[in-house]
Amino acid sequence: MKRLILALIVLLAGVLPARAIDIQTIDVPGVGTAWLVENHSLPIIAIQAAFRDAGTAQDPQAKEGTATFVAGLLNEGAGDMDAAAFQQRLEELAIEMSFSAERDESFAFMRTLTENRNEAFRLLGLALTRPRFDADAIERVRKQLFAAVAQAEQTPSAVAAKRWYAAAFAGHPYARPKEGDAASLKAITRDDLSAFAASHFARGSLVIAIVGDVTPEEAKALMAGAFGALPEKATPTPVAEVKASPPAGIEVVARPIPQSTIVFGHAGIKRDDPDWYAALVMNYTLGGGGFSSRLVNEVREKRGLAYYVYTIFAPFDHAGIMLGSVGTQNERAAESMAIIGTEITKLRDQGATEAELALAKKYLTGSYPLSFASSGKIAGELVALQLDGFAPDFVAKRNAYIEAVTLADVNRVAKRLLAPENLHWVVVGAPDGVTSTVPAKK
Amino acid sequence: MLVFKAVKVWAAIILLACLAGASPAAAAGVEVKTYTLKNGVELLVLPDHRAPVVTHMVWYRVGSADEPEGLSGVAHFFEHLMFKRTKRLKDGEFSKIVAENGGQHNAFTSYDQTAYYQSIAADRLPLMMKLEADRMVNLNLKPKDIATERDVIIEERRMRVENNPSALIGEQMMAMLFMAHPYGTPVIGWKSEMEALSYDAVMDVYRQFYSPANAIVIIAGDVEPDAVRQLAEKTYGRNRGPKAEPRQRRAEPPALAARRVVMEDSRVRQPEWERVYLAPSYRAGESKHAPALSVLAQLLGGGPTSRLYRRLVVDDQTAADAGAYYSGTMYDLGQFGVYAMPAPDSDPARVRQSLAAAEASVDAALAELLQNGVEAAELERAKRRLRADEIYARDNLMTLAQAFGRALTAGLTIEDVLGWPDRIMAVTAEDVRAAAQAVLRPEGSVTGLLLPKAEATKP
Missing domain, CATH: 3.30.830.10 (Metalloenzyme, LuxS/M16 peptidase-like)
Known part of the structure; x- marks a missing residue:
C-alpha cells in the first residue's frame, strides 16, 4: 500500500x-x-x-x-x-x-x-x-x-x-x-x-x-x-476523436416564452491540453468568475440584461468545448448577444490585464480547498482526478500549475481558443430582431 | 428509479439558494456554541475540523412575508442591493474581495428569512466578518444604483417563473391557499409590483430590518468558538441599531372550501397534478402535529418505498412519479403537499383522463391511510430514514448551518433543532394518524392541474 x-x-x-x-x-x-x-x-x-x-x-x-x-x-x-x-x-x-x-x-x-x-x-x-x-x-x-x-x-x-x-x-x-x-x-x-x-x-x-x-x-x-464479481474487461465501442464544429451562426427555436434562453459556444480543449490551466484562468476573466467576470459585469451589472451569464470550458474524453449561456427578455436578446460577442472579441484581440490575471489566480487557488468540504465532494473530486489520469499528489501540485500561468499565456490562449466568428448560438424563445442564419440539425 | 433532476415542490421556491434546507434537522451529536452579543446579535458556532474551510452566514429575520402590502419582491430586491457600495467599499468591491480571497459567496431570500453567506479558507473568516458587519449598517445605496438591478430581478422572475408553466401554476396555487396571509405572495414578487419598486421602498427594508438585534450569525467549520466570539465582538459587536420589532403578518381566515386550479398552457409537455394542504408548522397552528407530519411526508411520499409511489407508480400505474412533502419550518402556517406526474401526452383530453386517474389513486391512498392508519414497519423505516438524514446533514457545513438558520429565523430555538431527532423518534402510529386527520381535509386544500392547451402543436 x-x-x-x-x-x-x-x-x-x-x-x-x-x-x-x-x-x-x-x-x-x-x-x-x-x-x-x-x-x-x-x-x-x-x-x-x-x-x-x-x-x-x-x-x-x-x-x-x-x-x-x-x-x-x-x-x-x-x-x-x-x-x-x-x-x-x-x-x-x-x-x-x-x-x-x-x-x-x-x-x-x-x-x-x-x-x-x-x-x-x-x-x-x-x-x-x-x-x-x-x-x-x-x-x-x-x-x-x-x-x-x-x-x-x-x-x-x-x-x-x-x-x-x-x-x-x-x-x-x-x-x-x-x-x-x-x-x-x-x-x-x-x-x-x-x-x-x-x-x-x-x-x-x-x-x-x-x-x-x-x-x-x-x-x-x-x-x-x-x-470482485465484476468481469475483468469491458468491451466498449470505440468512440472517435472529434472536434466540436457547429456551423457559425444563429439557430432560433421558436417558443412562446418571455425570456430568450441562449446557449452559445464553439470548440474548446481537452483536459490534457498543455493550455488547460491558462484556459481556466482566461475563462475566469471572461465568464467563469461569477460576479467577477467581464460578461457578468457588462451584461448584468452595467445593463441589467440578465440574471445569469457564464462561460465554461468543458472537457470530454474525445473533444473539448467552450460553452456559454444567458437569459434575456425577448426585446433585448439581440443586445445581450452583441455584447457577449464584443467581449469575447475584445478579450481575444486585446487580452486581459495584470489585475484580472491576479484576481483569477487568487480565486482559483484560494478556493481549491472548498472542493474538499464534504465526504461527497471529496469522493467526487478524487474520482474526477483519477478519470483524468492524475496521481494523488496532484492535489498538492495543482495550485502551482495555476500560479505558473502568465499574462502572456492568457493572452496567447485567448487568441488560440476564442473565435467569436465561429460561435454557434441557439436562441430558444421569441427574440426580437434575431433570425436563424443556420439550419437546425435533426 | 430514475432520479428526476428537478424534484418539484411548488410551494417553496427559495430564491438564489443552492440548497434546499432539510427539516429543522441537526442533532444530538452536533456541537454548537451560542452567544448573544450586547447589541442583540445571536452568534452560533459549529466547529468542524475536517477541512481548513469555513461557512459564514448572516441571517436576517426578514422575508417576503414581512413586506408591506403592494411592495412584493422588495425583500429579495434589497438582498441583491446589499452587494452594492457601502461607506467603505465601492460598488463591486465586496464580491472582488471575497473572490481574491478564494471565497464563494451568495445570498438568498425566502418567506421568513434573508441570508448572506461565504464559503472560504478558515483563516479568511475575520475579513468576511468585517465585510458582513460593515454592510449590516453602512450600506451606501444611491437612487441611481437601483434601476439596472431591478431589471436583473425581473429577468430572474422571467427565468424562474414566467418561462416555466410549472412555476406559474405553483404561484396561482399558493395565492389560492393563503387567502390573506402573505405566504400567498411569491417571494420574488408579482411583476407589476416589482417594476414599481422604488429607492425609498428598499431603504425602508434596510432601516427596519437590518440591525444587530434582527441578525443571526452562524459560523460552521474549522474554527475555535472562543476566538470566533472575540472576532464577533470586534466586528458585529460594534454595530448599533434599534430593537427588533415583533413580526406582524395578517392572520389566515378559516379555510372552508376545497379549491381547484386548472391551468392549460401550450408549452406544457409533461402534465402535473399536485395538491397542497394548509398545515401547522413547527411554530404555528397545532404545532404538536409537526413531527408526525415530517414522518407522514416520508412514509407517504419519500422515495420508491413510499405509499404514493407504490400505489401510483408500481400498482395502479397512473403516474411516472409521485411523492409528498412537508414544509414545516415556517414562522406561520406550513404546507403539506402530495403530487403525481402522469405519463406525458400532448392530447388535452387524454391528459385530463390521466390526471383524473392519478388523482383517484392519490385519494384512495389517502383514504386508506386515514381509515387504517400506518403500519409499524413503515413507521420505523420512515423514522430511521429521517434520523439518518440528520446525520448526513452534518457532512456538509452549508447544510448544517442552513438547518439552524432556517429554524431560528422561523421562530424556533436551538433547543428545538437539537431536540428534533428525539421528537421524530417518539412519533407513534397514532400521532401520524391524528396529524393526517387534522391536515388532510379537502376544505383546507388547493388542487392544481397543469395540462397542455388544446391548440398545442406537436413538436
Whole structure:
C-alpha cells in the first residue's frame, strides 16, 4: 500500500494552516487500486465509482438513452431481491444509492451510516453485478424516461443545450441527447439493457474513491466484496476523436416564452491540453468568475440584461468545448448577444490585464480547498482526478500549475481558443430582431 | 428509479439558494456554541475540523412575508442591493474581495428569512466578518444604483417563473391557499409590483430590518468558538441599531372550501397534478402535529418505498412519479403537499383522463391511510430514514448551518433543532394518524392541474 500525505497548499499571502488531506491508495484484492480518505469524525462512509467508456456515447445507434436507462434500473432489483425488496432494504438502513450516466462514464454513488456498511456494500455489489432488469421495472423506468424527455422539452435551457450539442457534434455520439427521445426509448429492449451492463461494467474500467469512517483494511474487504464479481474487461465501442464544429451562426427555436434562453459556444480543449490551466484562468476573466467576470459585469451589472451569464470550458474524453449561456427578455436578446460577442472579441484581440490575471489566480487557488468540504465532494473530486489520469499528489501540485500561468499565456490562449466568428448560438424563445442564419440539425 | 433532476415542490421556491434546507434537522451529536452579543446579535458556532474551510452566514429575520402590502419582491430586491457600495467599499468591491480571497459567496431570500453567506479558507473568516458587519449598517445605496438591478430581478422572475408553466401554476396555487396571509405572495414578487419598486421602498427594508438585534450569525467549520466570539465582538459587536420589532403578518381566515386550479398552457409537455394542504408548522397552528407530519411526508411520499409511489407508480400505474412533502419550518402556517406526474401526452383530453386517474389513486391512498392508519414497519423505516438524514446533514457545513438558520429565523430555538431527532423518534402510529386527520381535509386544500392547451402543436 502506498501512502501519501498531501498538503492542501493555498498559495495566498498570509498564514494558512497547511492542513493535510491524506489520500491513501489501497490495493483491493481482485479489483485494483482505490483512493481512500479516512475520517472518523462522523459515522458516515461515502463512495463514488465510475466506469470509463460506459457513458451515453456508448448508446447503440437508434437506442439512444440506453446508458441512462440502465442507470435508472440498477436500484430496481438485483440478485434474489426484486425492486420492492431491494428498495425496502435500502430504505430500512437509510442507504443512499444512485446511478447516473454522463457522456463518457457511468457513475455510482453511495452513502451509508457506518453501522450498515457491510449490507450497503453488498447491495451496491449486487446492483452492479447482478441487476435483474425485471419486465415491470423496465416499463416503470421507461415511463420515467418519457417523462424526463417531456420535461426537458418544456425546459428552455435543456432545449437550447440539446440543439447546441446536436449542431456541434453532428454524426458523432456526443450529438445525441443523454436521455434519448421517445422513439429510441421505445426501441430499447431488455436484451439491450443487460448487454450494455455486461459489456461496460468491468473491473478494468473501474475508478473508485471512498471517504469517511472506514479503515484501509475494512475498505479493501468491503470493496473486494462489492466489485470482485465484476468481469475483468469491458468491451466498449470505440468512440472517435472529434472536434466540436457547429456551423457559425444563429439557430432560433421558436417558443412562446418571455425570456430568450441562449446557449452559445464553439470548440474548446481537452483536459490534457498543455493550455488547460491558462484556459481556466482566461475563462475566469471572461465568464467563469461569477460576479467577477467581464460578461457578468457588462451584461448584468452595467445593463441589467440578465440574471445569469457564464462561460465554461468543458472537457470530454474525445473533444473539448467552450460553452456559454444567458437569459434575456425577448426585446433585448439581440443586445445581450452583441455584447457577449464584443467581449469575447475584445478579450481575444486585446487580452486581459495584470489585475484580472491576479484576481483569477487568487480565486482559483484560494478556493481549491472548498472542493474538499464534504465526504461527497471529496469522493467526487478524487474520482474526477483519477478519470483524468492524475496521481494523488496532484492535489498538492495543482495550485502551482495555476500560479505558473502568465499574462502572456492568457493572452496567447485567448487568441488560440476564442473565435467569436465561429460561435454557434441557439436562441430558444421569441427574440426580437434575431433570425436563424443556420439550419437546425435533426 | 430514475432520479428526476428537478424534484418539484411548488410551494417553496427559495430564491438564489443552492440548497434546499432539510427539516429543522441537526442533532444530538452536533456541537454548537451560542452567544448573544450586547447589541442583540445571536452568534452560533459549529466547529468542524475536517477541512481548513469555513461557512459564514448572516441571517436576517426578514422575508417576503414581512413586506408591506403592494411592495412584493422588495425583500429579495434589497438582498441583491446589499452587494452594492457601502461607506467603505465601492460598488463591486465586496464580491472582488471575497473572490481574491478564494471565497464563494451568495445570498438568498425566502418567506421568513434573508441570508448572506461565504464559503472560504478558515483563516479568511475575520475579513468576511468585517465585510458582513460593515454592510449590516453602512450600506451606501444611491437612487441611481437601483434601476439596472431591478431589471436583473425581473429577468430572474422571467427565468424562474414566467418561462416555466410549472412555476406559474405553483404561484396561482399558493395565492389560492393563503387567502390573506402573505405566504400567498411569491417571494420574488408579482411583476407589476416589482417594476414599481422604488429607492425609498428598499431603504425602508434596510432601516427596519437590518440591525444587530434582527441578525443571526452562524459560523460552521474549522474554527475555535472562543476566538470566533472575540472576532464577533470586534466586528458585529460594534454595530448599533434599534430593537427588533415583533413580526406582524395578517392572520389566515378559516379555510372552508376545497379549491381547484386548472391551468392549460401550450408549452406544457409533461402534465402535473399536485395538491397542497394548509398545515401547522413547527411554530404555528397545532404545532404538536409537526413531527408526525415530517414522518407522514416520508412514509407517504419519500422515495420508491413510499405509499404514493407504490400505489401510483408500481400498482395502479397512473403516474411516472409521485411523492409528498412537508414544509414545516415556517414562522406561520406550513404546507403539506402530495403530487403525481402522469405519463406525458400532448392530447388535452387524454391528459385530463390521466390526471383524473392519478388523482383517484392519490385519494384512495389517502383514504386508506386515514381509515387504517400506518403500519409499524413503515413507521420505523420512515423514522430511521429521517434520523439518518440528520446525520448526513452534518457532512456538509452549508447544510448544517442552513438547518439552524432556517429554524431560528422561523421562530424556533436551538433547543428545538437539537431536540428534533428525539421528537421524530417518539412519533407513534397514532400521532401520524391524528396529524393526517387534522391536515388532510379537502376544505383546507388547493388542487392544481397543469395540462397542455388544446391548440398545442406537436413538436
